[in-house]
Amino acid sequence: MSRTNAVKHDPLTTQIRRQFSDRSNQRFLHSLPTFKVVNELPEPLRTLLEKLDAQESSTRGR
Known part of the structure; x- marks a missing residue:
């Protein structure tokens, strides 16, 4: 069976x-708030990631 036929007959894909395509579901999805990407990390998270990087670097040097 070709890939396109498999996709057409896949019950999960169909569902x-x-x-x-359901109108009530589309209305619901459009009512959800939009999300935006934040380019900056909060300072506590940035500090933890820097500590992790430093620890990984010191471990690799052994």
């Missing part, structure tokens, strides 16, 4: 497509 997901139905869910996305």
Whole structure:
């Protein structure tokens, strides 16, 4: 069976497509808040990541 035929007959794929095309579901999804990407990390997280990098670097040097 070719890949396109397998996708057409996959019940999960079919169900997901139905869910996305359902008008009530579309209204619900459009009502959700939009998310934005924040380019900066909070300072506590940045500090922890720097400590982790330093520890990994010292471990590799052994």
